[in-house]
Amino acid sequence: MQTLQSYVVGQWMAGSGQGSTLENPTTGEHVATCSTEGVDFGAVVRHAREVGGPALRAMTFAERAAMLKGLSAAIHEIREELIDMGAVNGGNTRGDAKFDVDGATGTLAAYASFGKRLGDRPFLPDGDGLQLGRTARFWGQHIRVPRRGVAVHINAFNFPAWGMMEKAACALLAGVPVIEKPGAATSLMAWRIAQVVVESGLVPEGAFQFICGSAGDLLDHLDGQDCVAFTGSAATGRIIRGNPNLTANNVRVNIEADSINAAVLAPDVDASSETYGLFVGNVVLDMCQKAGQKCTAVRRVFVPEDRMDEVQADLIAELARYPMGEPQEKTTRLGPVAHSAQLADVQAGIGRLSEVAEVVHGGAESPREGCFVSPTILRASDADEDVLHELEVFGPVFTLIPYDGTAERAAELVNRGGGGLVVSAYFAEDAWGERFVVDAAPYHGRIWMGSERMAEQALPPGMVLPALVHGGPGRAGGGEELGALRGLEFYTQRTAIQGFKSFVAGHFGPLDPAE
Numbered sequence: 001m002q003t004l005q006s007y008v009v010g011q012w013m014a015g016s017g018q019g020s021t022l023e024n025p026t027t028g029e030h031v032a033t034c035s036t037e038g039v040d041f042g043a044v045v046r047h048a049r050e051v052g053g054p055a056l057r058a059m060t061f062a063e064r065a066a067m068l069k070g071l072s073a074a075i076h077e078i079r080e081e082l083i084d085m086g087a088v089n090g091g092n093t094r095g096d097a098k099f100d101v102d103g104a105t106g107t108l109a110a111y112a113s114f115g116k117r118l119g120d121r122p123f124l125p126d127g128d129g130l131q132l133g134r135t136a137r138f139w140g141q142h143i144r145v146p147r148r149g150v151a152v153h154i155n156a157f158n159f160p161a162w163g164m165m166e167k168a169a170c171a172l173l174a175g176v177p178v179i180e181k182p183g184a185a186t187s188l189m190a191w192r193i194a195q196v197v198v199e200s201g202l203v204p205e206g207a208f209q210f211i212c213g214s215a216g217d218l219l220d221h222l223d224g225q226d227c228v229a230f231t232g233s234a235a236t237g238r239i240i241r242g243n244p245n246l247t248a249n250n251v252r253v254n255i256e257a258d259s260i261n262a263a264v265l266a267p268d269v270d271a272s273s274e275t276y277g278l279f280v281g282n283v284v285l286d287m288c289q290k291a292g293q294k295c296t297a298v299r300r301v302f303v304p305e306d307r308m309d310e311v312q313a314d315l316i317a318e319l320a321r322y323p324m325g326e327p328q329e330k331t332t333r334l335g336p337v338a339h340s341a342q343l344a345d346v347q348a349g350i351g352r353l354s355e356v357a358e359v360v361h362g363g364a365e366s367p368r369e370g371c372f373v374s375p376t377i378l379r380a381s382d383a384d385e386d387v388l389h390e391l392e393v394f395g396p397v398f399t400l401i402p403y404d405g406t407a408e409r410a411a412e413l414v415n416r417g418g419g420g421l422v423v424s425a426y427f428a429e430d431a432w433g434e435r436f437v438v439d440a441a442p443y444h445g446r447i448w449m450g451s452e453r454m455a456e457q458a459l460p461p462g463m464v465l466p467a468l469v470h471g472g473p474g475r476a477g478g479g480e481e482l483g484a485l486r487g488l489e490f491y492t493q494r495t496a497i498q499g500f501k502s503f504v505a506g507h508f509g510p511l512d513p514a515e
C-alpha cells in the first residue's frame with residue numbers, strides 16, 4: 001500500500017503514526033495511507049513567509065501569470081494518470097474525473113490570461129483616483145498590495161484537483177505563498193498534482209507546500225497577515241472561524257460551506273420547449289455528476305403544483321441516460337460516492353428526508369457492493385417542512401417540492417435554505433424572471449437564469465466559472481472566491497494613498513491604456 005508524503009520546508013516527508021487510510025469506494029480496497037504526525041507546522045509557516053513570500057513578490061504579475069500557464073500545461077500532461085486516480089480513490093467516472101482535472105487546468109490557464117495584462121508593478125490600482133480637496137492638488141488613490149503572510153487552503157474531498165488549484169491560482173498570482181491541505185480521504189490525485197508542481201520548478205521554493213493528512217496545529221501559527229480559505233461542511237467551517245488564534249489575530253477566513261441549492265421551474269415554460277429540456281437535463285446532470293457530490297448540486301427542485309406528476313415522470317425517464325456501474329467502464333455515467341463514511345451519511349440523509357417526503361425513485365439501500373447509492377428522488381407534499389430546507393444530503397439525491405407558480409413564492413421557498421451558492425430558474429416571461437432575481441439575490445452568490453434564448457450555448461448551473469464569483473451568504477459560508485481579478489482581493493491589502501496628485505496619480509494610479 002502506498003504512503004503519501006507531504007512537501008514541507010523544501011522536502012518530501014512521510015509522517016509517522018497511523019494517519020488516514022484511503023480507499024477504493026468501488027471495491028473497498030485500501031490504496032494508500034497519509035499522515036502529518038511529526039511535521040513542524042511552525043516551521044512550515046515560517047518557510048512560506050521567509051522564503052516563498054519574498055521570492056513570489058520579486059516576480060511581476062506577468063511572470064506569475066506565466067508560471068500559472070506552465071503549471072496548467074504540466075498538470076495536463078498527466079491528465080490520463082489523474083483520471084485513473086480519480087476512479088481508484090474517489091469512484092469518479094471518466095467524465096467526472098475529467099471535469100475535476102480540466103477544471104483545475106482550465107482555472108490555472110484562465111488566471112494566467114487575467115494576469116498577463118497586469119504589468120510589472122508590485123501593486124494593483126483599485127479604481128480611479130479621487131480629488132480630495134478644493135483643487136486636484138490633494139489626490140487619493142486606492143491600491144492593492146500582496147499581504148506578507150501565507151495562504152492556508154483547506155480543501156474538500158470532492159474536487160481534489162480543481163478545488164486545490166483554483167485557490168492556488170488566485171493566491172500565487174496575487175503574490176502570496178500557499179500551504180495546500182487536501183481532503184485526506186481522496187488525496188491521491190492532489191498528492192500527484194503536488195508532485196508535478198514541485199518537479200516543474202516553476203514555483204519558487206517555499207511558495208507551494210503540501211500537507212497530506214491532518215492540519216494539526218497549523219492554524220495556531222498564523223497571524224494578521226495570513227489567511228485561511230476552507231471548503232467543506234458548515235460544522236467544520238464554524239470550528240475554523242472560531243479558532244481562538246484566528247480570531248485573536250484577525251486572520252482573514254473565507255468559508256465555502258453547505259448549500260442546499262435549488263432549481264425552479266416557472267409555470268410559463270412549455271413542456272415542448274428547449275427551456276424545459278434544459279431544466280430536465282440540468283437537474284439530472286447535477287444529480288449524477290460526481291454522484292451528486294458537488295457543492296453546487298441541486299438538492300431542491302421547485303415545480304408548479306399542477307405539474308408535479310409530469311415533471312416527476314420526465315426526470316425519472318432522463319435518469320435512464322445515466323447507467324450506474326464500475327467507474328472505469330466507458331458506459332458508466334454514475335459511480336459510487338467517494339468513501340464508506342460518505343455512503344453512511346447519504347443513506348442516513350435519505351432516511352431523514354423520507355420522514356417528510358415520499359421516495360418515488362431509488363432509496364437508501366445500496367444497489368450493489370461498494371459505496372453505491374441509487375439516484376434518489378423524493379416528493380414532498382408540504383413545501384414548508386423545515387427539514388427540506390435544512391438538510392443537505394451530499395449525494396445523488398433531490399426532493400421535488402410543489403409551489404404556487406409565482407416568482408415571489410418560489411424565491412421565498414428557495415431563500416429558506418438560509419443562503420446558497422447557486423440557484424437556477426427556468427422561465428419564459430421576463431417579468432417572472434426579473435421578480436425572481438430581485439427576491440432571490442440577497443440569499444445567493446450566483447443566479448442562473450435559463451431561457452429559450454440561451455439554451456443552445458448555456459453551460460450548466462453546477463459549473464463554477466473563473467470569471468464569475470463563487471460563494472454565497474449565510475449557510476453557504478459567507479465567502480467569495482474567483483470572479484476574475486476579484487479573486488485576488490482576499491490575498492491583498494487595499495490601502496488608500498493620499499498626497500500631491502502628480503506623485504499619487506503618477507506612481508500609483510491606473511496606467512494609461514496607450515502606454
